[in-house]
Amino acid sequence: MTIPFPKGTLDVLVLKALMWGPMHGFELSRWLDDRSAEAFALNEAAIYQALYRLEARRLVAAVWGLSEQGKRARYYSLTASGKAQLRQQTADWRKYATVVSAILDAKPA
Amino acid sequence: MSRFRRLFRLQRSVQDEVNFELQHHLELSTERLIAEGLPPEAAHTEAMRRLGAHDEAAQRLYAAARERERRIRWIDRFDTAYAEARYVLRGFRRQRALTALIVLTLALGIGANASIFPIADRLLFRIPPGLSQPDELHRVYARYQRDSGEGVQAGFNFVEYTEMHQALGGRAPLALHWPVSFRIDGDTAVADRVQGAYISANYFSVLGVPMARGRYFAPDEDDPPNPRYVAIISHDLWQNRFGGDQRIVGRKMTVGSREYEVIGVVAKSFSGIDIAPTHVWTPTATQGLFTTKGPWWESRSGGGWNVISRVRGDPDILERDLANALGEGRRLAGSRPRQYTVEFGSIIEGRGPTAPTEARMIATRLMGVSIVLLLVALANVTNLLLAREAKREREIAVRRALGVSRGRLVATFLTEAVVLAGLAALVATAFSAALSGVVRSLLLPTVNWNPPVVDMRAILFTGVLGVACAIAAGLVCAARVIRSGGTLFTGAGQRGAGARRPWLSNSLLGAQAALSAVLLIGAALFVVSLDRMRNADLGYDIERTGWISPESGDIGAQAALQQLALSLAGRADVEGVALSTHPPLRVSIKNQTFINGSDSSVANSRLPDLAGVSPGFFEMMRLAIVRGRSFTADDRRGAEWVAIVNEEAARALWPGQIAIGQCVRIGARTNPCYTVVGVAENARRFAIVESPVPQLWVPLEQADAELGTIGALVVRARLDVVPTLTPLAEEYAQLTGSRTPPRVRTYAEWMDPQLREWRLGAKLFGAVSLLALTLAVVGLYSVLSASVAHRSGEIGIRLALGATANSVVRLILAQGLRVVAIGIAIGLVGAAASSKLIASLLYGVSARSPMVYGAVALTLLVAAAVAALIPARRAGRVDPTRVMRGD
Numbered sequence: 001m002t003i004p005f006p007k008g009t010l011d012v013l014v015l016k017a018l019m020w021g022p023m024h025g026f027e028l029s030r031w032l033d034d035r036s037a038e039a040f041a042l043n044e045a046a047i048y049q050a051l052y053r054l055e056a057r058r059l060v061a062a063v064w065g066l067s068e069q070g071k072r073a074r075y076y077s078l079t080a081s082g083k084a085q086l087r088q089q090t091a092d093w094r095k096y097a098t099v100v101s102a103i104l105d106a107k108p109a
Numbered sequence: 110m111s112r113f114r115r116l117f118r119l120q121r122s123v124q125d126e127v128n129f130e131l132q133h134h135l136e137l138s139t140e141r142l143i144a145e146g147l148p149p150e151a152a153h154t155e156a157m158r159r160l161g162a163h164d165e166a167a168q169r170l171y172a173a174a175r176e177r178e179r180r181i182r183w184i185d186r187f188d189t190a191y192a193e194a195r196y197v198l199r200g201f202r203r204q205r206a207l208t209a210l211i212v213l214t215l216a217l218g219i220g221a222n223a224s225i226f227p228i229a230d231r232l233l234f235r236i237p238p239g240l241s242q243p244d245e246l247h248r249v250y251a252r253y254q255r256d257s258g259e260g261v262q263a264g265f266n267f268v269e270y271t272e273m274h275q276a277l278g279g280r281a282p283l284a285l286h287w288p289v290s291f292r293i294d295g296d297t298a299v300a301d302r303v304q305g306a307y308i309s310a311n312y313f314s315v316l317g318v319p320m321a322r323g324r325y326f327a328p329d330e331d332d333p334p335n336p337r338y339v340a341i342i343s344h345d346l347w348q349n350r351f352g353g354d355q356r357i358v359g360r361k362m363t364v365g366s367r368e369y370e371v372i373g374v375v376a377k378s379f380s381g382i383d384i385a386p387t388h389v390w391t392p393t394a395t396q397g398l399f400t401t402k403g404p405w406w407e408s409r410s411g412g413g414w415n416v417i418s419r420v421r422g423d424p425d426i427l428e429r430d431l432a433n434a435l436g437e438g439r440r441l442a443g444s445r446p447r448q449y450t451v452e453f454g455s456i457i458e459g460r461g462p463t464a465p466t467e468a469r470m471i472a473t474r475l476m477g478v479s480i481v482l483l484l485v486a487l488a489n490v491t492n493l494l495l496a497r498e499a500k501r502e503r504e505i506a507v508r509r510a511l512g513v514s515r516g517r518l519v520a521t522f523l524t525e526a527v528v529l530a531g532l533a534a535l536v537a538t539a540f541s542a543a544l545s546g547v548v549r550s551l552l553l554p555t556v557n558w559n560p561p562v563v564d565m566r567a568i569l570f571t572g573v574l575g576v577a578c579a580i581a582a583g584l585v586c587a588a589r590v591i592r593s594g595g596t597l598f599t600g601a602g603q604r605g606a607g608a609r610r611p612w613l614s615n616s617l618l619g620a621q622a623a624l625s626a627v628l629l630i631g632a633a634l635f636v637v638s639l640d641r642m643r644n645a646d647l648g649y650d651i652e653r654t655g656w657i658s659p660e661s662g663d664i665g666a667q668a669a670l671q672q673l674a675l676s677l678a679g680r681a682d683v684e685g686v687a688l689s690t691h692p693p694l695r696v697s698i699k700n701q702t703f704i705n706g707s708d709s710s711v712a713n714s715r716l717p718d719l720a721g722v723s724p725g726f727f728e729m730m731r732l733a734i735v736r737g738r739s740f741t742a743d744d745r746r747g748a749e750w751v752a753i754v755n756e757e758a759a760r761a762l763w764p765g766q767i768a769i770g771q772c773v774r775i776g777a778r779t780n781p782c783y784t785v786v787g788v789a790e791n792a793r794r795f796a797i798v799e800s801p802v803p804q805l806w807v808p809l810e811q812a813d814a815e816l817g818t819i820g821a822l823v824v825r826a827r828l829d830v831v832p833t834l835t836p837l838a839e840e841y842a843q844l845t846g847s848r849t850p851p852r853v854r855t856y857a858e859w860m861d862p863q864l865r866e867w868r869l870g871a872k873l874f875g876a877v878s879l880l881a882l883t884l885a886v887v888g889l890y891s892v893l894s895a896s897v898a899h900r901s902g903e904i905g906i907r908l909a910l911g912a913t914a915n916s917v918v919r920l921i922l923a924q925g926l927r928v929v930a931i932g933i934a935i936g937l938v939g940a941a942a943s944s945k946l947i948a949s950l951l952y953g954v955s956a957r958s959p960m961v962y963g964a965v966a967l968t969l970l971v972a973a974a975v976a977a978l979i980p981a982r983r984a985g986r987v988d989p990t991r992v993m994r995g996d
Contacts, residue, residue: 024130025133025134026133026134026138029134043161044138044160045160045166045169045170046161048127048130048131048134048173052173053173055177056176056177056181058184071136072129072133074130
């Protein structure tokens with residue numbers, strides 16, 4: 001059963017996906033599916049929107065290259081600013097998750 | 110390709126890229142689904158569904174991609190500009206001295222303009238501050254035709270004012286205004302004078318100027334038959350002279366020779382409508398400028414009143430009515446008829462048809478001169494930039510080889526130009542603030558500078574000018590360097606050997622020399638004029654002389670003056686004393702004059718100026734008698750009535766005849782005959798610059814009631830006249846018991862204001878031309894230095910082939926001087942061609958004086974030689990072996 005994709009989280013997940021090296025759009029969507037065990041109902045076009053957004057903010061850089069199949073593809077990679085942004089947002093997310101969990105786990109006094 | 114098409118193409122390519130990317134994704138997704146077992150068609154459909162590839166999503170992606178491209182382009186541009194700026198600043202740091210020189214030169218040219226612009230602005234464009242709705246305010250001028258061409262009247266007599274006032278019938282108010290110089294608080298010979306004005310009671314209300322204290326003049330305080338001695342003063346005067354006294358209203362002050370009561374202080378923002386700041390206003394009824402036969406307010410003489418009006422709506426009808434009133438008034442008075450046209454002119458004094466010469470000269474010539482200086486600075490900066498680029502040829506060549514486009518190089522030059530401009534504008538702003546103060550206090554001390562002149566307009570002007578100049582210079586350099594493609598550095602050590610001819614640098618140098626020549630000639634002409642004016646033969650010798658003249662109506666004045674004369678004569682500090690009916694060079698008295706037994710008086714144009722003088726007057730004033738004799742003690746009442754005329758009177762009244770022995774009757778044809786016994790040289794009447802006028806003197810004792818009695822004592826001191834004159838007022842007061850002090854003046858005071866224009870021209874042109882000369886010299890030095898550095902290979906070869914150091918020095922000198930000489934020649938021709946522009950402002954020297962032109966050419970050549978000597982000698986010291994080795 002898929003769960004709705006939380007708003008505002010796609011950017012940080014895309015940054016995380018690119019941590020291990022350049023990927024093109026399809027590879028990235030596959031990576032997200034695998035890591036989330038296809039739990040999210042994700043519109044794949046949204047991934048490209050996120051990539052363009054991140055590219056405009058210089059968190060991600062794009063170059064045209066050749067895929068394994070020998071076809072022309074646009075590869076995205078993390079920039080130094082992107083890495084810093086990923087670190088920051090990861091820390092923020094963990095803090096957020098801890099606080100929310102603590103509230104949700106709270107028992108009546 | 111047009112920008113639109115480029116943009117369109119860009120947008121198409123972005124869209125194509127997005128489509129390609131999505132297509133690629135779709136293919137891979139379909140392949141994977143097929144690998145998972147779906148049939149191809151179903152796999153494709155499922156892949157499309159997962160991608161969310163429908164029109165709306167596609168449009169969103171296109172928009173996102175376009176936004177991405179737009180932001181990346183901006184960031185790229187900013188990064189490039191930042192990198193360029195850092196590159197440029199690094200370049201400046203490497204060539205600190207040259208950069209500083211460029212900035213200072215540009216700052217000089219811009220700063221001079223930025224300080225002069227506000228001055229011209231204030232004189233020509235800026236409305237006097239403190240007025241209410243100034244666009245409704247006008248000065249009234251009347252034009253008319255006469256035999257000698259068009260006449261323009263800016264001053265009207267009181268009768269004309271009354272006629273105009275009646276003609277308007279209240280449709281537009283008319284106020285009167287006559288600027289005058291007042292002596293205040295009873296100071297004597299070297300008096301404290303302030304600018305003042307006689308005004309009508311409605312003056313301040315017409316102008317809409319509020320009072321800080323007190324009130325306006327009441328109508329009954331400006332009734333000419335019954336003058337009331339009240340005054341309104343400026344805020345400045347109240348603060349500086351009266352210490353901001355809170356009880357200023359009602360306080361007494363002496364203006365001229367009377368006591369006035371202060372009834373008001375104007376608002377701080379207002380300091381008059383003239384160029385000079387005004388500090389004291391008194392009613393028209395108190396005017397002491399002129400007297401007429403009969404009441405002056407009913408006379409058509411004494412016409413110097415400026416008329417100000419506030420006009421709302423269509424001025425044409427009002428102008429027509431005023432013109433008709435003036436014409437009709439003349440007709441009714443029996444004067445020669447005149448057809449008038451009346452014009453409501455600007456309230457700004459400097460823009461009127463009769464604006465004072467000083468203001469016009471300063472405003473228009475200032476701008477011209479400052480622009481010339483800017484051109485010299487610009488030529489200099491361009492040359493310096495070229496010299497700078499010449500040093501960077503290698504670097505530019507390498508950049509070109511690495512693929513930097515010409516557009517990028519131009520951008521670099523422009524960035525450099527803008528940075529230089531910015532620095533220069535900053536320096537210029539600081540510099541212009543200081544220079545403006547200097548210019549104002551030295552050259553224009555009497556101009557009203559409230560509010561202060563370095564303001565936003567000036568700063569904006571500086572900024573725009575700076576950027577424009579620097580970009581112009583930068584583009585010139587960019588064009589030249591880029592067109593040349595940058596000379597490749599060859600490995601053989603020949604630096605720029607046989608380089609292209611430096612026609613641009615030489616042309617700029619020549620232009621600087623030409624412009625400097627023009628400015629220097631202007632300066633020299635003014636200096637010579639000033640000198641000629643100072644030493645002009647006035648007829649009278651006014652060195653160390655002064656006079657004392659009582660107010661009319663003092664009882665015992667004559668006796669007192671005679672007594673003073675007696676006491677002065679024979680004193681060790683006094684060289685000579687004389688008495689006269691009025692002070693020479695200050696007053697003109699005319700009367701009907703009859704000659705040759707004629708029944709009618711001579712024509713107005715030939716009427717002589719009349720004066721009665723004591724024996725010894727001509728000797729004391731050193732006015733030479735060229736024919737006949739001077740007056741003696743025997744020429745007294747009861748003896749034969751005698752007269753002396755000047756050469757001009759002799760020529761005008763008895764052309765081709767001998768004046769000696771001729772008979773002259775004054776006042777009426779039945780009056781006794783004055784026999785001419787002597788002819789004197791021409792003497793000035795009022796001013797240094799003046800055409801000769803007929804003059805006639807009679808002995809004081811024989812001066813009748815028409816001419817007047819003793820009215821002035823003139824004294825020449827052996828050393829300084831001021832200490833001799835100063836006590837005379839007190840002595841006079843003791844002798845007469847009069848409470849109104851007499852007028853006491855030196856002739857130096859009379860001369861000084863007249864020299865001001867020429868002094869101004871000399872200082873102004875002198876300062877600017879020296880600046881231009883400095884820039885030209887610096888320019889020549891820089892260009893030759895750069896040239897020597899550039900041609901060190903060639904020079905080394907010459908020396909190696911046997912040329913002597915001296916011959917190399919001569920070669921470089923000749924190169925520099927040749928350019929300058931051509932420039933000077935062009936400058937001389939230009940100055941001669943434009944001599945008409947200043948010919949009318951000169952005195953005693955032709956605008957094409959060969960002496961001046963020759964002196965200027967020589968000065969410039971010598972300066973150029975000095976500037977060229979250093980690089981020339983450096984060229985002579987080039988070591989050929991080092992050059993050949995390629996060091």
